[in-house]
Amino acid sequence: MISDNEKKAVILEQTIRSLSHELKNPLTTIKGYSQLLNSKTDDKEFLRKCTNNILEQVEKINLVLNDLYRVFSFHPENITSVSSDLIIRRLHEIVETSVWKDKVELKHGDIRIDVNIDLEIVIQLLMTLMRGFQWEFFRSTSLELLLDVVDNRLALDLIFRGVDFNNINNENFFIPYLSKQFFVEGTELYDIFMISNACGIKFSMFRDVPPVFRMEIP
Amino acid sequence: MRANYKILIADDEKGIRELLKDLLSDSFEVETVDRGDTILDILSSKPFDIIILDLQLPGMTGIDVLKQINENKVKIAVVVITATNDVDTAITSMKLGVYDYLVKPFDTDKLLVIIKNIVEKLELENEVSKLRQQVGENFRFKNIIGKSPEMQKIFITLEKVIDTDSTILIIGDSGTGKEIIAKAIHYNSNRKQYPFRSLDCSTIPRDLIGSELFGHEKGSFTGAISRKIGKFEVATKGTLFLDEISNLSIDMQAKLLRVLQEKEFERIGGNQLIKVNTRIVAASNKDLRDLVKENQFREDLYYRLNVVPVYLPPLKERREDIPLFVDHFLNKYNSEYGRDLKIDLKARLFLTNYSWPGNVRQLENFIKRLILLSTANTADQDEVKSLLEFEETIMPPSGIDVISPKALNKEESISLIKSLEDMEKEYLEKVLRHFNYNISNTARALKISRKTMHNKLKRFNITIQKIASME
Numbered sequence: 171m172i173s174d175n176e177k178k179a180v181i182l183e184q185t186i187r188s189l190s191h192e193l194k195n196p197l198t199t200i201k202g203y204s205q206l207l208n209s210k211t212d213d214k215e216f217l218r219k220c221t222n223n224i225l226e227q228v229e230k231i232n233l234v235l236n237d238l239y240r241v242f243s244f245h246p247e248n249i250t251s252v253s254s255d256l257i258i259r260r261l262h263e264i265v266e267t268s269v270w271k272d273k274v275e276l277k278h279g280d281i282r283i284d285v286n287i288d289l290e291i292v293i294q295l296l297m298t299l300m301r302g303f304q305w306e307f308f309r310s311t312s313l314e315l316l317l318d319v320v321d322n323r324l325a326l327d328l329i330f331r332g333v334d335f336n337n338i339n340n341e342n343f344f345i346p347y348l349s350k351q352f353f354v355e356g357t358e359l360y361d362i363f364m365i366s367n368a369c370g371i372k373f374s375m376f377r378d379v380p381p382v383f384r385m386e387i388p
Numbered sequence: 389m390r391a392n393y394k395i396l397i398a399d400d401e402k403g404i405r406e407l408l409k410d411l412l413s414d415s416f417e418v419e420t421v422d423r424g425d426t427i428l429d430i431l432s433s434k435p436f437d438i439i440i441l442d443l444q445l446p447g448m449t450g451i452d453v454l455k456q457i458n459e460n461k462v463k464i465a466v467v468v469i470t471a472t473n474d475v476d477t478a479i480t481s482m483k484l485g486v487y488d489y490l491v492k493p494f495d496t497d498k499l500l501v502i503i504k505n506i507v508e509k510l511e512l513e514n515e516v517s518k519l520r521q522q523v524g525e526n527f528r529f530k531n532i533i534g535k536s537p538e539m540q541k542i543f544i545t546l547e548k549v550i551d552t553d554s555t556i557l558i559i560g561d562s563g564t565g566k567e568i569i570a571k572a573i574h575y576n577s578n579r580k581q582y583p584f585r586s587l588d589c590s591t592i593p594r595d596l597i598g599s600e601l602f603g604h605e606k607g608s609f610t611g612a613i614s615r616k617i618g619k620f621e622v623a624t625k626g627t628l629f630l631d632e633i634s635n636l637s638i639d640m641q642a643k644l645l646r647v648l649q650e651k652e653f654e655r656i657g658g659n660q661l662i663k664v665n666t667r668i669v670a671a672s673n674k675d676l677r678d679l680v681k682e683n684q685f686r687e688d689l690y691y692r693l694n695v696v697p698v699y700l701p702p703l704k705e706r707r708e709d710i711p712l713f714v715d716h717f718l719n720k721y722n723s724e725y726g727r728d729l730k731i732d733l734k735a736r737l738f739l740t741n742y743s744w745p746g747n748v749r750q751l752e753n754f755i756k757r758l759i760l761l762s763t764a765n766t767a768d769q770d771e772v773k774s775l776l777e778f779e780e781t782i783m784p785p786s787g788i789d790v791i792s793p794k795a796l797n798k799e800e801s802i803s804l805i806k807s808l809e810d811m812e813k814e815y816l817e818k819v820l821r822h823f824n825y826n827i828s829n830t831a832r833a834l835k836i837s838r839k840t841m842h843n844k845l846k847r848f849n850i851t852i853q854k855i856a857s858m859e
Binding site: 187190191194195196197198199200201202203205206216219223226227230304307350351 | 399401403404406407408410411423425444446447449469471472492493494495496497
């Protein structure tokens with residue numbers, strides 16, 4: 171049995187490792203081009219290229235840190251009571267009009283529940299997930315959206331079929347850049363987790379084969 | 389560094405791909421890839437010499453790419469670059485055959501040194517491969533002297549079996565070319581890119597032969613100050629030639645039989661079983677069947693070795709090859725010694741009809757000696773005959789320049805009782821007479837300097853009678 175502290179230590183280690191990897195890449199480029207600056211001092215074009223690349227990578231590091239910190243200052247502004255019918259209608263619209271409509275399927279039972287959410291944020295989080303997934307490299311993957319009521323809360327299950335998130339589980343899925351193999355930025359699940367948290371929505375991964383994420387909306 | 393080495397840079401980070409391309413494209417052909425799952429396709433479509441591989445790649449991790457490179461036996465040097473600085477990853481990578489491992493952000497100078505070392509290693513490997521090919525070419529059947537029907541039959545037999553890994557037993561008198569045939573078997577087979585090793589079982593002391601064959605562990609016996617890898621292991625996937633196999637002790641024969649049967653062995657003093665895939669070619673100048681009857685050779689080992697027997701005829705039974713050998717050795721040693729000696733027709737005929745008890749080795753040594761000692765442009769029959777007769781009286785037929793008691797007649801054997809000094813004087817006088825008291829030629833034959841020669845003449849009080857030279 172692993173204690174809570176040990177679990178936290180593991181999460182912290184994975185977070186630092188993940189972040190370290192993300193930052194070491196631009197640092198490598200900065201270091202490399204700084205060293206190359208001395209090699210072709212009479213080639214103005216090349217010097218310009220070195221300088222530009224160094225500045226670009228500095229900016230990238232800045233963006234990484236900003237992106238990670240940004241979610242801490244998020245505050246939902248428009249939390250209202252929303253019926254499940256409206257949620258279902260909006261989800262249908264999103265799915266039908268998205269470029270991934272062949273890959274995404276919405277399922278639901280006969281649900282009658284009202285919830286307190288900022289619906290547009292939920293839609294944005296869903297879009298973040300769909301936009302961020304690397305569909306072109308995981309061609310046989312499909313996403314099932316399953317809406318149901320669980321413990322008197324509205325549960326939106328996001329079920330990825332046909333892919334194995336082999337290094338991600340319910341304890342570490344939110345670590346930034348850990349899921350970079352499956353998502354373009356690698357911060358999609360982190361963003362959704364943090365923003366959901368800020369909105370009072372519980373976002374968790376509760377099964378890893380097939381990978382299932384659940385938003386529980388109170 | 390040469391520009392024709394190709395490097396593939398595999399990193400999902402655009403900045404790093406650009407950096408490495410800028411760093412290396414002056415000296416190498418560089419291509420880049422940003423995903424792990426496309427690397428193997430790229431490597432199979434065109435050859436790369438080096439890959440700089442990030443371990444964190446989308447599509448397929450660098451470790452999985454490494455495993456596939458190993459499974460598919462892709463010949464490429466791998467340099468891993470990674471942001472992870474943990475021992476486990478480093479060990480896993482090294483076990484998968486990675487050349488070197490750099491942690492980001494790495495020093496570009498360090499990467500350049502690694503690439504330079506890889507290029508040097510590749511150039512050495514290319515050179516070894518070329519040399520091996522050249523050596524191999526010398527031993528192709530078509531390049532081995534053997535136009536006689538007997539030798540042609542042997543080549544036909546060997547061509548049928550060279551790629552079957554069956555053991556081959558070569559029986560032939562001393563000097564018939566058993567090792568040449570063993571090398572021909574190796575360099576014409578699909579084992580040619582692997583090592584060829586030989587062991588003359590008659591020259592190694594019996595108590596050390598086990599160590600030579602199987603190696604030993606450090607401390608396994610007095611004098612074993614470090615681990616030694618034996619010839620069986622060194623010749624893995626290649627060929628091990630065991631010459632004079634009849635000289636193996638009965639114990640060693642038993643051990644060899646076990647290795648041939650089980651295809652595994654232990655080093656002396658070791659307890660780890662080592663698998664072998666070494667092809668054995670054995671040779672003997674004695675008929676092993678006779679030794680089996682005399683209980684000096686194990687019958688089961690004999691049958692294990694005698695899967696494909698090859699009987700090399702003595703030179704006198706393949707006279708058609710003698711002129712070819714004469715030409716071959718003339719070319720070889722004329723070139724080596726900067727001479728241009730020819731042999732006239734009568735002399736060639738004489739050589740062709742000579743018995744050659746020492747076989748090809750004797751013929752080779754004779755031609756070498758003739759080139760060294762002849763002062764003519766063309767050696768005639770008299771000169772050839774004279775040198776051969778001299779060899780018969782002074783030297784044993786094996787062509788080794790040692791006086792053996794067996795080569796001496798009755799009077800000479802009585803003179804063994806004389807002092808060494810007397811023997812030396814007699815021998816010196818005999819050689820002088822043979823070379824018509826030509827001091828230079830005599831000195832050369834005896835492999836001493838002219839100064840030493842003069843000292844000996846003075847010491848033994850030998851007076852040179854000046855007569856007309858043979859020239």
